[in-house]
Amino acid sequence: MSSKLVYRTLRPVLSSSLQFTGLGTGPGIRGHIISHLPTVRFFSSVTSSPASENNQPENPIRTVDGKVISTYWGIPPAKITKPDGSAWKWNCFQPWDSYKPDVSIDVTKHHKPSNFTDKFAYWTVQTLKIPVHLFFQRKHMCHAMLLETVAAVPGMVGGMLLHLKSLRRFEHSGGWIKALLEEAENERMHLMTFIELSQPKWYERAIVFTVQGVFFNAYFLAYVVSPKLAHRITGYLEEEAVNSYTEFLEDIDAGKFENSPAPAIAIDYWRLPRDATLRDVVYVIRADEAHHRDINHYASDIQFKGHELKEAPAPVGYH
Numbered sequence: 001m002s003s004k005l006v007y008r009t010l011r012p013v014l015s016s017s018l019q020f021t022g023l024g025t026g027p028g029i030r031g032h033i034i035s036h037l038p039t040v041r042f043f044s045s046v047t048s049s050p051a052s053e054n055n056q057p058e059n060p061i062r063t064v065d066g067k068v069i070s071t072y073w074g075i076p077p078a079k080i081t082k083p084d085g086s087a088w089k090w091n092c093f094q095p096w097d098s099y100k101p102d103v104s105i106d107v108t109k110h111h112k113p114s115n116f117t118d119k120f121a122y123w124t125v126q127t128l129k130i131p132v133h134l135f136f137q138r139k140h141m142c143h144a145m146l147l148e149t150v151a152a153v154p155g156m157v158g159g160m161l162l163h164l165k166s167l168r169r170f171e172h173s174g175g176w177i178k179a180l181l182e183e184a185e186n187e188r189m190h191l192m193t194f195i196e197l198s199q200p201k202w203y204e205r206a207i208v209f210t211v212q213g214v215f216f217n218a219y220f221l222a223y224v225v226s227p228k229l230a231h232r233i234t235g236y237l238e239e240e241a242v243n244s245y246t247e248f249l250e251d252i253d254a255g256k257f258e259n260s261p262a263p264a265i266a267i268d269y270w271r272l273p274r275d276a277t278l279r280d281v282v283y284v285i286r287a288d289e290a291h292h293r294d295i296n297h298y299a300s301d302i303q304f305k306g307h308e309l310k311e312a313p314a315p316v317g318y319h
């Protein structure tokens, strides 16, 4: 039996069993719909459907602007819709990544530095704050955008190093890899929101490029040497982020900054009402930063008490 004949015989059976087991078409997560039509390939890279033999690919992979990238791999484009049936327009996050933020969190909390490591972390952040404030002053949009390019680094570095540690030691992470990567992703979504409102100028891109190169390596080394110091530094950075967004809110309330409509990406990500404004967006971002503050001080506290992160419950999904 030729490979093509085997493929044609098995394909309908495999497709139906994939659908039966939920891997095919079916309802998605939390009321959203994802439609995948799996194409199973065997033996040969040559597609065997009659359509393909006529040089008309049955399931081409396209870019967002419709250009065909590949007809070979058979990966179906996900068709994701909102609960109301309209198309999901974002490819930087999915409906199940969205959430209703907990804005009841205390935004005034502060970890009082009590030992040398704490004081070192606190004064490092206070020193870094001086040039940042001199440069940005009350240019909130610009400040927020550049701040977020830095804020998304620690979670990724911590998550990556814990991932490698888990592999190296053949042990579980206790959920902390996921918690830290979630934080990094949440910070990146803050950035994706701000770039809907303002585009960086060439010199701001140059600053980000330089700062990322320095900060990533410095934080990486700090985390390798002392994870509890690294988390404490991030905890204090998040405290400063909360303070910056509080100033942003004060200037919006005082009429010094236009309270424009919220960008659509923010409405979908934080499940905000349709008539939400920039103030609502800054308000929920500040709540996110307060959650990051707590996660990082908590991570530091666990290690100061002589434990490893995996021994304490990881704040997965903590928003």
Ligand SMILES: [Fe+2]
Residues within 6 Å of the ligand: 148, 151, 186, 187, 190, 241, 285, 289
């Ligand atoms: Fe942020």
Ligand SMILES: [Fe+2]
Residues within 6 Å of the ligand: 151, 187, 238, 241, 288, 289, 292, 293
């Ligand atoms: Fe943050």
